[in-house]
Amino acid sequence: MSALPDVQLLYTGHHQWLQQRLQHRLGNAADAQDMAADTFVCVLTSATPPEAIREPRAFLTTIAKRLLINHWRRRDLERSYLEALGAQPEPLMPSPEELAVLQETLAHVANALDGLSLPAQQAFLLSQLDGLGYEAIAERLGISHSTVRRHMAEGFRRIALALARQDAGIAAPVRSATPALAESLGAG
Numbered sequence: 001m002s003a004l005p006d007v008q009l010l011y012t013g014h015h016q017w018l019q020q021r022l023q024h025r026l027g028n029a030a031d032a033q034d035m036a037a038d039t040f041v042c043v044l045t046s047a048t049p050p051e052a053i054r055e056p057r058a059f060l061t062t063i064a065k066r067l068l069i070n071h072w073r074r075r076d077l078e079r080s081y082l083e084a085l086g087a088q089p090e091p092l093m094p095s096p097e098e099l100a101v102l103q104e105t106l107a108h109v110a111n112a113l114d115g116l117s118l119p120a121q122q123a124f125l126l127s128q129l130d131g132l133g134y135e136a137i138a139e140r141l142g143i144s145h146s147t148v149r150r151h152m153a154e155g156f157r158r159i160a161l162a163l164a165r166q167d168a169g170i171a172a173p174v175r176s177a178t179p180a181l182a183e184s185l186g187a188g
Helices: 003-026 029-045 056-087 096-114 118-128 134-141 145-167 179-187
Strands: none
Touching: 003 029, 003 056, 029 056, 096 118, 096 145, 118 134, 118 145, 134 145
16 A cells, blocks of 8 residues: 555656647547556556656656557557458348349249159259259269259259249249158258
């Protein structure tokens, strides 16, 4: 507790000077007040006892410079983070009309796939949704590579016809996925 009067003397003798110096460096009175207060908190928590400080202004300047460097680093990091966020593309939310068109397109595609056999549906979805190649699909389903190619060709043909129907304005009936297909993909 004997250090408290020494810190009080240090504070009353140098606080105004330090705050003005910091305000000149920061260009902002509020930040300078905060930084000056932080400087004196560092003095209180320092291992150097206040009575051992021979050059108080040099000591305070050293602490304040370290705090300023941390302040500027933090500010630069925040600025970089905000710039990176600003460079990110805005998330796009489709309009209600676009959602309706998308739902109609999906209904046409689902109807086209409903007309395929279960192995053909599986092959098509493994290729288009899971990104598997024809060899991997053939191995996974236990069918030949040429059968996978045939299933894929039929799937693309049916989807092309379904999308042509959509473009012609022919509505697709609303259906859910084939239960057997959903079950087989969930088990795979």
